[in-house]
Amino acid sequence: QIMVSVRGLAAPSSEAQELYILLKRPHVQALLSAHDSVAQRDYGPVLPPLPDKLPDNEEAMRIVCLVKNTQPLGATIRKNERTGNIFIARVIHGGLADRSGLLHPGDKLVEVNGQKVQGLQPERVIQMLVQFQGNILFKVIPNSPQPANRQPALYVRAMVDYSPLQDPAIPCPDAGMAFSKGDLLEIVDQSDIRWWQARKLHSASLCCGLIPSTNQLRYKQRELWWSQPYQAHTCIRPCMLKHTHTHTHTHKHTHEIMDENKCIETGDYLIESMSSFIYLIILLGFRHSLRVWRRKSYSKRKPSCYSCAVSSCHNTSATVYEEVLHYQRHIDDPPRLIVLIGPSGVGVNELRRRLIKINPNTYQGPISHTTRSQKMGEKNGREYHFVTKEVFAYMVINHKFLEYGKHNGHMYGTSLDSVKDVLDNGKMCVIDLEPHCIHSVRTKKLKPYIIFVRPPSPARMRQTRKDPHFLANSYIKRCFHDKDFEEIEEASRTMEVKYRQYFDCVIVNDDLQDSCMDLFTAIQHAQEEPQWIPASWFAPDHL
Numbered sequence: 001q002i003m004v005s006v007r008g009l010a011a012p013s014s015e016a017q018e019l020y021i022l023l024k025r026p027h028v029q030a031l032l033s034a035h036d037s038v039a040q041r042d043y044g045p046v047l048p049p050l051p052d053k054l055p056d057n058e059e060a061m062r063i064v065c066l067v068k069n070t071q072p073l074g075a076t077i078r079k080n081e082r083t084g085n086i087f088i089a090r091v092i093h094g095g096l097a098d099r100s101g102l103l104h105p106g107d108k109l110v111e112v113n114g115q116k117v118q119g120l121q122p123e124r125v126i127q128m129l130v131q132f133q134g135n136i137l138f139k140v141i142p143n144s145p146q147p148a149n150r151q152p153a154l155y156v157r158a159m160v161d162y163s164p165l166q167d168p169a170i171p172c173p174d175a176g177m178a179f180s181k182g183d184l185l186e187i188v189d190q191s192d193i194r195w196w197q198a199r200k201l202h203s204a205s206l207c208c209g210l211i212p213s214t215n216q217l218r219y220k221q222r223e224l225w226w227s228q229p230y231q232a233h234t235c236i237r238p239c240m241l242k243h244t245h246t247h248t249h250t251h252k253h254t255h256e257i258m259d260e261n262k263c264i265e266t267g268d269y270l271i272e273s274m275s276s277f278i279y280l281i282i283l284l285g286f287r288h289s290l291r292v293w294r295r296k297s298y299s300k301r302k303p304s305c306y307s308c309a310v311s312s313c314h315n316t317s318a319t320v321y322e323e324v325l326h327y328q329r330h331i332d333d334p335p336r337l338i339v340l341i342g343p344s345g346v347g348v349n350e351l352r353r354r355l356i357k358i359n360p361n362t363y364q365g366p367i368s369h370t371t372r373s374q375k376m377g378e379k380n381g382r383e384y385h386f387v388t389k390e391v392f393a394y395m396v397i398n399h400k401f402l403e404y405g406k407h408n409g410h411m412y413g414t415s416l417d418s419v420k421d422v423l424d425n426g427k428m429c430v431i432d433l434e435p436h437c438i439h440s441v442r443t444k445k446l447k448p449y450i451i452f453v454r455p456p457s458p459a460r461m462r463q464t465r466k467d468p469h470f471l472a473n474s475y476i477k478r479c480f481h482d483k484d485f486e487e488i489e490e491a492s493r494t495m496e497v498k499y500r501q502y503f504d505c506v507i508v509n510d511d512l513q514d515s516c517m518d519l520f521t522a523i524q525h526a527q528e529e530p531q532w533i534p535a536s537w538f539a540p541d542h543l
C-alpha cells in the first residue's frame, strides 16, 4: 500500500524515494510476507462454547476460561466463613491470572467447570483445580470497581534473609518469595500492609512473590527467628510443608491451600495449579594498616566498639529493606570511596598495596594518625600524621575517625578528613576497613563501593601461600600454617553471614595476579557503570 502511494506521487520527496527503495528490497519483502502469514494464523487455544443457560443477572457474572499449563495461575482464594463464599484473595503480579486481566482480588468464585464452590473448603477447590485438565471455566462475580493505576515500583536491598517456607505467618507459602541479604528487589504492590508483592531484579521470572512488608518483618525480627548474626538459621516452627497436598493454616477466617505444583491462593489459599619503606617511591597513604591490632582484638573477642569510631556503633538492625536508586556517577562527581574488607591474612593489604604501586597517580590510601613517636626518615603527614595522645583523644570524642584502635600501646586511626584529602586531590581513595565500621563510611559524601575479599578453599590457600616469601604478615614473620587457613576461612564465612548485604562486589583472592586484575576491573565498574545505591544518598543535604 505504501509503495503504491509513493508511486502515485507526482514529485516524491527524497525520503519517500528512499522508503520506496528500502521496501522494494527482496529481504524486506520476504520479512513482510513472513509476518503476514504468521499474523493470519490463530495460535490461541480453542475455547469451549459459552454455556447455554446464562443466569438472569448475567451482567454481573464473568465467565473466564483459562488453559491449564505448567505456569502457576498466580492467584489465591479465601473463604468467608460466615457466608461460605469463596473469593479471589490476591492476584500475583506477572502470573497467568494477572496477565489475563480477567481475575481480580475480591471477585467471588461461583463455579469451576460447572461445579458450584460456595460452602466448599478452599482446600477442596484447590483439589478440584489440580484434578481438572485442559480448559478450566471459572464463573466469577466481579468485584468492582477495580483500581485503575498500579503504584510505582519501589526498589530495595534486602538487609535480612527470608524463607516463606519457614514463616508460619505467611498467608500462602507457595506464593512466597525467598530472598537473601543483599538481594535487590522490585516491590510492585504494597496495597496489603502486611504482605507485599515483589520480584528479584535481574531474575528471569516475571512473576512476583509475596514478601513480608517492613512492618511485618520488623515484627518477625522481634520474634528472633531468623537472621541471627553468627548463628545458624533457626525457626520456631518445624518445616512441615513438604509435599502437603493440602495444608490448612487458619489465620483470621482465612485458609490456605497449596499443592506442590499449583498456586491459586484462596482467601489466603494459594490456588496455583496452572502451573612500604623498602620502596624508593613512598606509596602515599599506605601503611601496613591497622589490621594487626584488629587481629589481636579478634582473638581477645573485644567488643566491636573498641576498634571503631563512636559514630559507627549505632544500631541498624531495624532496617529490613533499604530503598535504593540507580546511580550513574557524573564525570564531575568525586570518585566513590573504594573499601576493601576481608578476614585478616586473606590478602587485603597485598591487593591494596599492589593497586597503589601500579598506579600511584590514580589510587591512594589515606594517611593514618598515630600517637607513636616519629622514627628516623619518617615525615609527618607522609607515613602518618603524628599526634599527641591528647589530640588523638580529642579526635575520637569528636567522631573524626572512621575507625581507630590500639597496637603496641600506641593509638592508630583513619580519619574522615584524610579520606577527603585524597578525594579532593581527584584520586581514588582505597581503604581497608573492619566490617563493623562499615556504617561510618556509608554516607552520601563518600558513596563507598565495598569489595569483600574472600579466601579460596584451604587447599588452594595452601598451594598459593606456600612460597616462603609470603609471610603471614610483616609483623609476624612466619609462614602460614594449616590452622591459619582454617581460621581465615572461618572468619570469612562469619563476615559474609553478617555483612554480605553491604558488599557491592566479592573477589576471591586465589591467584594474586588474577585477583589484582579483578580488583582493578571492579573499581572501574564502580566508578563508571550505573549502580544501585541507597536512596538516602540522594537526599538533600539539609535532611
Ligand SMILES: Nc1ncnc2c1ncn2[C@@H]1O[C@H](COP(=O)(O)OP(=O)(O)OP(=O)(O)O)[C@@H](O)[C@H]1O
Pocket: 289, 291, 292, 295, 342, 343, 344, 345, 346, 347, 348, 349, 350, 351, 464, 465, 469, 470, 471, 472, 473, 474, 509, 510, 511, 512, 513, 515
Ligand atoms: N593471592 C595471594 N597469593 C599468595 N600470597 C598472597 C596472596 N594474597 C596475599 N598473599 C600474601 O599473604 C600474606 C598476607 O597478606 P596481607 O598482609 O595482605 O593480608 P591481610 O588480609 O592484609 O591481613 P593482615 O592485615 O593480617 O596482614 C602476605 O605475605 C601476602 O603477600
